[in-house]
Amino acid sequence: xxxxxxxxxxxxxxxxxxxxxxxxxxxxxxxxxxxxxxxxxxxxxxxxxxxxxxxxxxxxxxxxxxxxxxxxxxxxxxxxxxxxxxxxxxxxxxxxxxxxxxxxxxxxxxxxxxxxxxxxxxxxxxxxxxxxxxxxxxxxxxxxxxxxxxxxxxxxxxxxxxxxxxxxxxxxxxxxxxxxxxxxxxxxxxxxxxxxxxxxxxxxxxxxxxxxxxxxxxxxxxxxxxxxxxxxxxxxxxxxxxxxxxxxxxxxxxxxxxxxxxx
Amino acid sequence: xxxxxxxxxxxxxxxxxxxxxxxxxxxxxxxxxxxxxxxxxxxxxxxxxxxxxxxxxxxxxxxxxxxxxxxxxxxxxxxxxxxxxxxxxxxxxxxxxxxxxxxxxxxxxxxxxxxxxxxxxxxxxxxxxxxxxxxxxxxxxxxxxxxxxxxxxxxxxxxxxxxxxxxxxxxxxxxxxxxxxxxxxxxxxxxxxxxxxxxxxxxxxxxxxxxxxxxxxxxxxxxxxxxxxxxxxxxxxxxxxxxxxxxxxxxxxxxxxxxxxxxxxxxxxxxxxxxxxxxxxxxxxxxxxxxxxxxxxxxxxxxxxxxxxxxxxxxxxxxxxxxxxxxxxxxxxxxxxxxxxxxxxxxxxxxxxxxxxxxxxxxxxxxxxxxxxxxxxxxxxxxxxxxxxxxxxxxxxxxxxxxxxxxxxxxxxxxxxxxxxxxxxxxxxxxxxxxxxxxxxxxxxxxxxxxx
Ligand SMILES: Nc1ncnc2c1ncn2[C@@H]1O[C@H](COP(=O)(O)OP(=O)(O)OP(=O)(O)O)[C@@H](O)[C@H]1O
Ligand SMILES: [Mg+2]
Numbered sequence: 140x141x142x143x144x145x146x147x148x149x150x151x152x153x154x155x156x157x158x159x160x161x162x163x164x165x166x167x168x169x170x171x172x173x174x175x176x177x178x179x180x181x182x183x184x185x186x187x188x189x190x191x192x193x194x195x196x197x198x199x200x201x202x203x204x205x206x207x208x209x210x211x212x213x214x215x216x217x218x219x220x221x222x223x224x225x226x227x228x229x230x231x232x233x234x235x236x237x238x239x240x241x242x243x244x245x246x247x248x249x250x251x252x253x254x255x256x257x258x259x260x261x262x263x264x265x266x267x268x269x270x271x272x273x274x275x276x277x278x279x280x281x282x283x284x285x286x287x288x289x290x291x292x293x294x295x296x297x298x299x300x301x302x303x304x305x306x307x308x309x310x311x312x313x314x315x316x317x318x319x320x321x322x323x324x325x326x327x328x329x330x331x332x333x334x335x336x337x338x339x340x341x342x343x344x345x346x347x348x349x350x351x352x353x354x355x356x357x358x359x360x361x362x363x364x365x366x367x368x369x370x371x372x373x374x375x376x377x378x379x380x381x382x383x384x385x386x387x388x389x390x391x392x393x394x395x396x397x398x399x400x401x402x
Numbered sequence: 403x404x405x406x407x408x409x410x411x412x413x414x415x416x417x418x419x420x421x422x423x424x425x426x427x428x429x430x431x432x433x434x435x436x437x438x439x440x441x442x443x444x445x446x447x448x449x450x451x452x453x454x455x456x457x458x459x460x461x462x463x464x465x466x467x468x469x470x471x472x473x474x475x476x477x478x479x480x481x482x483x484x485x486x487x488x489x490x491x492x493x494x495x496x497x498x499x500x501x502x503x504x505x506x507x508x509x510x511x512x513x514x515x516x517x518x519x520x521x522x523x524x525x526x527x528x529x530x531x532x533x534x535x536x537x538x539x540x541x542x543x544x545x546x547x548x549x550x551x552x553x554x555x556x557x558x559x560x561x562x563x564x565x566x567x568x569x570x571x572x573x574x575x576x577x578x579x580x581x582x583x584x585x586x587x588x589x590x591x592x593x594x595x596x597x598x599x600x601x602x603x604x605x606x607x608x609x610x611x612x613x614x615x616x617x618x619x620x621x622x623x624x625x626x627x628x629x630x631x632x633x634x635x636x637x638x639x640x641x642x643x644x645x646x647x648x649x650x651x652x653x654x655x656x657x658x659x660x661x662x663x664x665x666x667x668x669x670x671x672x673x674x675x676x677x678x679x680x681x682x683x684x685x686x687x688x689x690x691x692x693x694x695x696x697x698x699x700x701x702x703x704x705x706x707x708x709x710x711x712x713x714x715x716x717x718x719x720x721x722x723x724x725x726x727x728x729x730x731x732x733x734x735x736x737x738x739x740x741x742x743x744x745x746x747x748x749x750x751x752x753x754x755x756x757x758x759x760x761x762x763x764x765x766x767x768x769x770x771x772x773x774x775x776x777x778x779x780x781x782x783x784x785x786x787x788x789x790x791x792x793x794x795x796x797x798x799x800x801x802x803x804x805x806x807x808x809x810x811x812x813x814x815x816x817x818x819x820x821x822x823x824x825x826x827x828x829x830x831x832x833x834x835x836x837x838x839x840x841x842x843x844x845x846x847x848x849x850x851x852x853x854x
Contacts, residue, residue: 226804238799242817255804
């Protein structure tokens with residue numbers, strides 16, 4: 140494969156034959172995906188193919204019903220875990236559409252998130268001073284406007300600010316598995332570089348990332364180990380970083396034509 | 403007129419007893435005022451929703467009309483409540499001027515604080531009637547008309563005590579005036595008639611807190627009237643806290659008169675009362691007058707809470723801002739009825755009213771019917787009302803960061819309430835409200851919104 144050396148670590152996520160419904164409608168139709176420590180996976184695919192559904196079902200969004208298959212995260216069956224438990228176990232979803240929390244101060248929200256995580260790990264809650272210090276460092280790391288953490292979470296943020304705020308949260312929570320759902324969409328060129336830098340700085344051999352994206356350009360900064368193509372609820376093709384270049388050049392039609400056999 | 407429920411006889415013996423007492427009853431004008439109010443009350447009775455009475459469309463006061471409340475003359479206000487308990491429950495600050503009223507009467511023993519009235523006069527109404535008769539007579543009942551409101555008529559028929567704040571021209575109350583109206587437990591159901599009169603002179607400044615507190619579990623009834631006169635260029639900051647006990651009936655009527663360039667700011671917090679009604683009537687009677695009314699109501703169990711707010715833009719260049727928020731749980735019911743009236747010659751009037759509600763249970767119910775009547779053409783007006791459950795997607799977002807459902811919903815409810823608490827400019831009061839609102843917020847039975 141292209142990109143990095145193949146020094147695969149322990150499996151972090153293993154998705155087998157995953158079928159997911161929203162209401163009566165089947166959205167995911169048998170997904171298989173294994174993500175090992177140290178790896179970066181990119182998931183690409185046309186609008187409506189099920190990329191966000193996959194990310195959301197992994198994070199535990201209640202309205203997505205698993206009708207068949209399994210999702211194993213660090214040896215545990217995800218479908219039996221509440222969303223907050225998944226988060227406390229180190230799973231993080233950067234939302235395609237981050238939610239505004241009017242009146243909820245970013246500081247208070249992030250502190251509560253960090254404390255929930257620490258208490259789960261048997262540690263004490265962070266002192267306000269210690270948290271302040273840590274937050275300051277992360278704000279510098281992701282080059283976000285320090286004013287944003289004094290405001291209500293995402294309220295009135297621009298599209299790009301919301302995406303950067305997701306990366307800040309990720310930097311604060313230091314997840315084992317980060318699912319980034321189109322975090323690169325809607326970013327200007329500088330912001331894209333900053334977000335990519337932030338992501339790269341958070342990469343290490345014991346964690347892993349799944350980037351959902353429509354664009355090759357983020358992959359110029361973050362080289363994926365694998366690129367998967369999701370089409371109509373199925374991963375129809377998996378390749379290395381060069382697959383993203385090919386998709387950029389040729390679009391999805393050629394894959395759609397050959398997908399029948401791949402599925 | 404829009405009446406029916408008479409049952410006024412229940413109050414007659416107490417009324418006659420009051421009129422016989424020497425003390426304040428000795429003032430002829432007051433005696434006549436009461437007589438006049440009594441005849442109004444016996445004619446009006448208690449309001450009903452019948453005959454298209456929009457003001458009482460969603461709130462029935464039958465339970466008040468059919469109860470036997472009494473108001474004996476021989477209660478000692480100094481022994482009714484414990485000072486320590488009061489300081490713990492009521493908003494209190496030793497730097498303020500704290501005036502305590504027990505069952506409607508001023509308690510010298512329980513009142514206190516180092517606050518200084520400066521050039522202002524802050525006293526019990528009974529005292530003021532004795533010593534400042536002319537001034538009191540000039541304003542008392544001037545805006546709280548007994549002609550069309552049974553509750554105001556009843557309050558006025560029993561007018562005896564309460565609070566009086568008079569700030570002369572150009573002066574300011576250098577410290578906060580804190581009025582605490584307490585009802586204590588006694589064997590027979592009680593009614594009290596708190597009355598507050600605030601006269602803010604030209605270019606004066608006043609800040610006062612008015613709270614209604616129940617220290618008993620038995621049913622009781624508070625029939626309160628507050629009159630505020632804001633003269634030219636004055637500024638009045640008014641906080642109103644409803645913390646009656648769950649068995650209590652409370653009907654409060656606050657009337658505000660605003661002269662040229664006066665500013666009136668109020669924040670009303672309703673945490674308690676089994677059946678509660680807060681009525682505000684603001685008259686913007688000269689150019690440059692502006693008011694800002696904020697409110698937060700928390701209801702649970704089988705509580706019924708009604709906010710009725712009328713703002714009258716009578717003159718051009720007047721401005722009003724109204725933001726009320728409700729958090730409803732259990733089988734509680736809240737009503738928001740606001741009327742903003744912009745009269746024909748009130749050009750350049752600027753009015754905004756908003757009511758937002760968060761429903762925590764399926765059985766809670768809100769009737770939010772703010773209305774706008776505009777008869778001028780060059781105005782800026784807006785109004786809106788919303789009600790909804792907590793949003794699933796929002797809760798999922800928060801849970802995906804590790805917060806459990808309870809922590810997430812508490813954080814959202816608090817955030818919803820904070821917008822109103824943050825309008826409180828008195829730091830000690832804001833801290834106090836932060837604490838009690840937090841305690842009053844429900845923790846269980848969070849009902850989630852419909853799918854995304
Ligand atoms: N909550 C939902 N209710 C109804 N339909 C849904 C829901 N979530 C997803 N779907 C449907 O499932 C399909 C896949 O949606 P999904 O958001 O996963 O696509 P996507 O690949 O992320 O698309 P995009 O690139 O536009 O973000 C779409 O047809 C969408 O309408
Ligand atoms: Mg998507």
